[in-house]
Amino acid sequence: MDKIVIKTENLTKRFGAFTAVKDLSFEVHRGEIFGFLGANGAGKTTAIRMLIGLLRPTSGFATVAGFDVYKEPEKIKKNIGYMSQKFSLYEDLTVLENLKFFGGIYGLKSEAIKIKSAELVEKLGMKNIAKKLIKELPIGWRQKVAFSVAVFHNPAIVFLDEPTGGVDPIVRRQFWDMIYEASESYITIFVTTHYLDEAEYCNRISIMDEGTIKALGNPSELKKNFNVDSMNDLFYLIARKKI
């Protein structure tokens, strides 16, 4: 559990005179479920884009899955998975076709894709739906498949962008069961969300504001330390707009 998979030191990104991310320093451990929170404009998206190798930092240091964000962005991309509520799967392809497509993108051999797909179908009990189009599936299944696709190539870290907005609570609980299971097999989960009840499910969270991390820790400890009853109050205390 103690191996570090994301490490940043004074990571900074400036756009002209504007500093979007300022001296970001934090670590995420292997198998951890880490919630990355912040209001709009806090610098979250910029920070994530640097972490996934899409944006070169202005200064500072960061490694993701052991790779340097300056020198090895392509290796980072190969070693992470991504899932968002809005776009993750091709609706006009079947479950198996999606697995084949994304497996191929990540460089898995077709033989390996076949074996892994069969294992997954067995494990999730989805024999009956494996050949159905994604758009024909209920939302609960879509989410399970989307998450399975995101971790299909055994990434070190999977980035989840508001994974369960708008779904019913049972589906959501099942989905989080899958996340916890992945974390038990040492996949690190990096979640961004606007929904603070989702933050409660994380092992640790960070709250960003004005380009820096203002709070970092386990949700119940943070509530205790800041002397508030709920994540909402905590968030508001830290990130409310200064007038």
Added chain:
Amino acid sequence: MKEAIKVENVSMKYEKSKVIALDNISFKINENDIFGLIGPDGAGKTTLFRILTTLILPTQGSVEIYGFKTTKDYKQIRQFIGYVPERFSLYQDLTVYENLNFFASVYKTTIKENYAVIKDIFIHLEPFKNRKAGKLSGGMKQKLALCCALINKPKILFLDEPTTGVDPVSRIEFWETIKKLKENGITIIVSTPYMDEAKLCDRIALMFNSKILNISTPDDIISNFESNIFKIKSDNNSYLKKILNDFDKLFTAYYFGDSVHLAISKELAINEEQIISMINEKNIKIFEFSLIAPTIEDCFIKYLTNG
């Protein structure tokens, strides 16, 4: 308490898709309440809004708003309601001021006449009043939509998922705005897929699959919850979760952050000591064991699993 809205046996079946969006629902909304429709996507919330705002007619049943029927009195009803749909529906290429002026004129009033109603919200928009609506940020768009829905000084305000996709700080501020509108005497019907917003309402309807599962105050829904929930922290949560789920079919254990939550039906004759000693027998070390209050989400799940 005076009744603002009465819904009786309303069903809605969409002809083309054969989808039953509402299945025989009945309820009342009291004047000056904040009434929440809480449910996931596809529960029927938006269809219900469109019926209540006289935009579509139900397949069956009747709706009365202050005694006016949506079937024949829709013109009167539209005079005293305001509606903010989920999707931004203002004119993108008109300015803030032009949009507001347009809505005022449709209702045969002026911004000046009803300025007091929108003042608190409009103050934030004032610096951008000559900007086109399409160029506003999400939060500002929402404020403008709210001003346009309030410019006719409505008695009832309908807000369809106003906080979906909105960042947490803006969400908190939005709920404060809603509270202020209530203080000014407006009845508010608001929908949300987010269970944690339920407690901010006076009364809520839990909706799922075209039906209403329950209607009550958030406190009553929580106090009628039939299970006790324990928060348990241990040195081996995954094993803990497994043995608890295997122990009795009335035990439901699930992960919650760095702990396991255990829901036990109140009818089961078992006390805390017995649970703790059962866990200890499995050589699991307990760091924390406490009874916690259920959330609206726990209640929602209970209603769903009870059929």
